[in-house]
């Protein structure tokens with residue numbers, strides 16, 4: 001597309017990197033250090049001058065921020081911590097911390113346009129007007145605030161995502177993310193506004209019910225269906241079982257959860273059986289703390305382009321989760337995020353807790369030719385790494401993602417849920433994994449269980465203590481597919497000591 005060439009995401013990486021470092025310097029000296037109470041303290045405590053941070057390399061000097069810096073023990077503390085991360089200019093801070101050149105600019109505006117105008121400008125740029133929060137599935141929900149400036153960014157990210165997806169004007173989409181103050185829902189709604197695309201946001205299962213969502217899809221005839229993987233799968237499967245055809249729908253965009261290849265294939269198979277051709281299933285990655293989401297570009301079902309990032313707006317690093325050492329291109333590690341062009345709640349060198357296999361790639365995308373850094377889509381979300389005590393002696397960190405991939409890839413399994421319990425419900429006993437599954441075809445249950453456990457041991461060194469076969473409606477209510485924000489695929493029922 002000719003327009004693409006003007007897009008900054010196609011500029012040579014060298015140019016993009018210099019833009020990134022320019023934005024980094026401006027952000028740290030003009031916004032983060034002067035106006036963020038948390039980061040000004042952090043810089044001062046570690047004797048870092050904002051002017052010292054000139055390049056990505058210099059980030060190493062800044063200590064990491066992590067979820068524990070955001071989480072509070074009481075409501076009062078939560079309010080204080082929330083404020084601590086918000087950029088909050090006032091006259092005193094402006095005078096004290098802004099670079100002289102910036103003060104001169106402000107003075108000129110004041111003389112030419114007056115005090116009132118200046119206050120209005122600052123209000124527009126820095127006053128929070130919107131928020132999204134973490135879903136609280138991994139603990140207490142944390143709010144992130146947006147100013148008008150950040151909403152413009154959210155619009156821009158939406159536009160970029162739609163361009164990366166290759167959405168064309170006149171195409172339609174249905175958004176079945178649950179209606180909530182969550183990034184996924186709003187990022188999608190804003191993507192529609194900014195790319196002039198018709199999106200019906202149904203609010204998901206809780207608002208319209210599965211039948212209501214299916215009716216909406218049949219009425220709108222969208223090319224795109226956007227939502228949480230498990231719920232999208234549930235809608236499509238129900239529609240197929242009811243005998244509907246959806247030849248118009250061939251692009252599925254999934255967010256708010258990991259998307260294993262096996263899962264993509266399952267969705268593509270259902271759509272193909274309902275008359276769709278050339279199906280693509282696209283994953284996205286995003287997190288509340290960034291107030292942004294990133295997308296894969298269209299490829300075959302078994303190939304992932306990785307998530308296309310926005311180097312003018314952020315810096316991603318991959319670090320060794322144990323030592324904090326920064327990894328090189330393509331190496332595994334934990335994803336660390338720094339915002340470099342935002343207002344409102346701003347995090348810097350933020351440890352996401354998400355682990356990525358294959359790290360970041362800096363070469364141009366072989367599928368769409370964008371030159372932006374791409375994060376491998378093989379990501380293990382922080383909430384999926386659990387400390388399990390499998391013997392009486394010690395706890396082991398278990399990556400439940402490997403088991404998830406296995407279950408999603410197993411053809412005979414329709415839906416599943418893993419329950420983590422304590423033996424005899426005794427908090428001092430060992431942990432046990434119970435697997436509930438509904439089947440998509442008849443199997444010899446004994447043989448099937450043995451084979452599944454054998455595979456589980458080979459990929460994760462653990463097996464299920466019990467496999468229980470349940471009906472499709474039982475598993476639906478267990479994972480709360482209609483009502484939960486994210487399907488409850490892994491639940492931790494261990495009693496607290």
Ligand SMILES: [Zn+2]
Pocket residue numbers: 296297305308365366367368369370
């Ligand atoms: Zn691409």
